[in-house]
């Protein structure tokens with residue numbers, strides 16, 4: 193491996209900043225979420241409610257101190273404006289249908305505050321605040337109320353400003369609007385800004401490795417000692433990956449192709465690190481990816497703390513949540529009394545008529561909350577310090593709870609699905625890093641093209657340096673290029689170990705992705721290699737489908753043409769164009785019918801397609817008929833599996849255009865979801881012209897699949 197070309201860290205970080213800026217703008221505009229909830233008319237508010245973005249006509253009906261010292265407000269429909277139809281039998285107003293969900297970030301503001309004429313400057317300020325409202329996270333939704341927790345994102349209780357803003361809501365008619373959650377962006381931006389400013393002497397060894405200023409250190413096999421695995425079922429490639437990660441001194445990549453037990457391996461690695469008295473920070477790009485690890489680690493009796501807003505955590509991991517521990521653990525005792533006092537004071541405000549008395553209580557409340565925050569932060573600090581394993585999402589790791597915490601190892605699961613800037617949130621202070629992922633499946637979804645920032649960066653660089661060398665070194669830096677990918681390209685396969693036994697697919701389903709993408713190294717475990725639908729643990733008839741793992745319905749011949757379709761969002765907005773193929777959809781539907789006729793439960797089957805136009809069509813044909821059947825996009829199905837998967841490839845045209853079927857990582861995801869049965873529907877003539885990968889795939893299917901040719905006349 194030739195020495196890597198070093199990448200200047202400030203240049204990398206400023207390019208990322210530009211790319212992130214563009215991406216955020218693209219995301220906000222495509223999601224159409226209002227980023228400011230300032231003055232909007234009643235009719236706009238009603239439209240926003242009808243389209244699932246807001247809840248109007250609310251009043252604050254109750255407040256209590258909730259998790260992490262946040263104020264949790266209960267918002268009920270205003271009885272004064274609730275219509276007769278919207279009331280329950282006992283006359284209580286109901287919320288009606290709305291699209292506000294648990295975990296959503298919302299802003300609650302006063303509807304009347306907007307546009308009022310006010311006299312004094314101080315009042316004007318207050319009025320402005322009321323318009324601006326206060327941000328919170330939805331913790332519960334019910335028929336008669338929604339509950340919203342106010343306070344800093346990432347925990348730590350209420351700030352003084354939040355306190356006042358919530359108090360301002362009492363007695364007002366308010367509304368709540370869903371906001372784009374930009375904590376992740378903020379944290380990525382802050383991290384990149386920090387990187388831009390860092391001086392050479394501040395770079396950690398890991399940073400210098402990650403940007404090619406130096407090469408990874410030799411493995412330290414002696415220091416990691418002999419490994420006694422706690423899990424006797426680990427296979428050799430899993431054991432080797434764990435040993436490698438233990439011996440590495442700076443960077444180790446664990447490459448986990450589909451179904452190879454990546455998480456299984458990480459659990460053992462974490463246990464081994466804890467045995468060696470190492471402190472470990474474990475992160476993932478999503479709450480689910482992190483909770484998945486907490487769930488599997490918790491029974492092992494290792495002290496773990498999960499950082500993150502309790503509203504977004506799985507109920508099964510709540511007892512390990514930092515905010516819950518702050519209340520339930522012994523360490524939490526120091527904040528309990530004060531919380532009670534705050535609640536009592538708060539309740540007394542509403543009973544007090546005199547303005548002077550109210551202000552007095554208000555002042556007391558401020559002091560109490562300050563005390564609460566101080567005690568809580570001490571308690572949080574102790575809890576985190578005492579835990580060998582701390583878990584958070586990548587952006588959650590940028591919260592105040594981990595500010596002064598040092599970890600021996602940072603592990604990132606699903607690293608190939610995270611933006612690189614996101615990974616750097618926990619990595620800036622890291623000494624040793626383990627990344628687990630599969631760069632041959634889809635990277636994180638990116639909406640922007642990155643073109644503007646590329647142009648800006650090259651211009652800026654040329655102006656600054658007078659040449660384009662730096663721009664050259666940044667070639668290939670885009671948001672879609674993950675840290676996992678980049679490190680592999682920079683330092684070569686020596687920094688990675690691959691898991692090779694897969695526990696999902698029948699051998700015949702695995703063969704093509706293994707040979708084409710994983711150097712033929714995948715092995716199907718004995719338990720799965722010959723499993724067929726007919727072997728399912730419920731009654732299944734023996735048919736051509738239930739005894740065959742791989743079926744190819746080849747629609748070649750021109751009778752199954754694709755169609756361009758406008759892609760319409762739920763709100764009726766034009767999203768762009770997509771493709772559909774009605775005749776092919778009929779082939780898919782027939783295949784699903786015959787699987788179900790043979791006794792396969794709809795819940796065991798998924799139908800997936802890369803095109804939203806086709807997904808809409810298939811949904812119309814199949815959703816009502818088989819409610820348990822799963823219908824989805826290929827991208828959305830990454831990380832999932834089903835007993836039987838039917839893939840509709842859609843493209844069929846005389847020009848042999850294949851669009852984004854040309855992305856082999858997407859096809860890899862599509863073909864590696866099933867356990868026992870994969871059925872591909874597509875036009876081999878069109879598809880085989882798309883790329884050499886697609887040509888090999890079509891050849892493979894022709895030779896190895898149960899090949900069938902649908903008759904267009906039969907279908908009509």
Ligand SMILES: Nc1ncnc2c1ncn2[C@@H]1O[C@H](COP(=O)(O)OP(=O)(O)OP(=O)(O)O)[C@@H](O)[C@H]1O
Pocket residue numbers: 425426427430448449450451452453454455456457695696831
């Ligand atoms: N050594 C093993 N022996 C038996 N079963 C295993 C082993 N390792 C993993 N598995 C099984 O393989 C399946 C996938 O494992 P796991 O959920 O850890 O993988 P993952 O990495 O999270 O998922 P994916 O591979 O899809 O990314 C699980 O059902 C798990 O029990």
